[in-house]
Amino acid sequence: MPWIQLTVSSDEAHARQLGDVLMANGAQAVTYRDGKDAPIFEPGPGEVQLWDHTLVTGLFDAELNTSAMVKRLEQVKYLGKGFQYKTDQLEDKDWEREWMDNFKPIQFASNLWVVPSWHQAPDPDAANILLDPGMAFGTGTHPTTALCLEWLARQDLQGKTVVDFGCGSGILGIAALKLGAARCVGIDIDRQALIATKENAQRNDVAERFEVYLPSEQPSLAADIVVANVLAGPLQELAPVILGYVGKAGLLCMSGVLSRQADDVMNAYRPAVQFAEVEQRDDWIMLNGQRVSG
Template sequence: MPWIQLTISAPEKHAPLIGDMLEGNGAMAVTYRDAQDNPIFEPPIGELVYWQETLVTGLFPAQTNMQPIIANLQKSSYFKNGLQYKTDQLEDKDWEREWMDNFHPIQFGKRLWVCPSWRDIPDPSAVNIMLDPGMAFGTGTHPTTALCLGWLDGQDLSAKTVVDFGCGSGILAIGALLLGAKRAVGVDIDKQALIASKENAERNGVAEQLEVYLPANQPLLKADVVVANILAGPLQELASVISDYVADDGELVMSGILERQIEDVQAAYAEHFDFSPAQIKEGWVMLHAKRKR
């Protein structure tokens, strides 16, 4: 169905309130984006951060009479100097089809592909992860995931145990199993991520080799390879927890790190690990380390 977008420019402190006002006036969805193209790379854990000047957009059905809504918004004291807004018509499209068209099979390294279900598999003889984009993070399109998948593709994982810390969709654990790992353990704070990981493992025929746990329920184990694709802050805060998973002579791969954060993350692990040179893709970093003997 067609839609109308109502977009209002707001200072950071007022953005969430204006979003609530749009919802209160019948917006079917509200989104926030930067008015000046200033990226926020890593907000504090659990904190929702807005830009200094934020564009707040409400989405309304096309038949909506916008004048009463705009008049209602103008009554707010936040717009005492006038409400600056614009409206746009969105054409009627098959949004699901348009969304699906954006996803294609992607190759990582020499052997590994990630393939959505509605596309033909480019190389049936390759190692193919069948994975559709969904709620849980991790489909291979982000540089951090791509770096980890590329690293896994270059390893001999035969008979090894792999821990995927912050498993999301389970893509790294599933990739490791398809590449020859004997066992994988996914850990995530989000129950939905654990469900998605198990469902994706079923689809790829490796469910019996994958275990998933919330952090509170995770077992004591030592893994040959630990992959943690989260963010620099949690990587530092959880350094002792993540390190404890790595077996003697085991390997640790970490991503979700910006170039300016390399030294801080390495410092958190330097006592027990030796680092290889960082791999960088589009400003994002993957660190590989081996436990010291």
């Protein structure tokens, strides 16, 4: 089926409203893009942050009457006549196949792979995490997740208890269990993340060893290893909570931190944690260390 994209320039204050207007007028999907290459880092809890200059794109059936749509949009108060827009025709493709073809098995260490469900595992004897790509909770393609996976692959996890704080898809906890950990406890504020974690744990045959909890339900335990791939703000604010999971001489691995935020995050955990050398990929870093006090 052929499609038309209608892209409208908006300011941050009205971008979401404009997206709703496009959906109300028949858009099958709406996306938001930065119009000026101005990056956004770490929105606050519950905040949906967009760019000062945002490009809002609606995907429509190719039979869309573009002129009529523009006239309707001109009636929107914050747009008015003469608003900036562009249209693009999209080639009719098998978009599901196109999407799937872009994702291949990814190797994170000699013994650790993430494998989409439509591929065979390249190394059947490795720790293979069966996980399909998705936008919501992470599948290893982002540098922060990759750094944590590579770190886990270097650890002796045999028989260990692991806490996956902010578990998302459960990828880090599943990796730990596949690499020999005896038990993993996943914690996340999002119930949908907990559902995704349980489903992924079942797919990977580790569900019996992977428990999940909301923060209000989280158990007390002293883990051998704690991994937390969230953001710098929560890592600092929740330092007492996260430290509470790190057992005596336990290991802590944290990511979701920009290089300029490293000192602030580490200071929130000192002197209880002695940190190793910072590891960096692109603008993101991974912090890891061992509990030495407290």
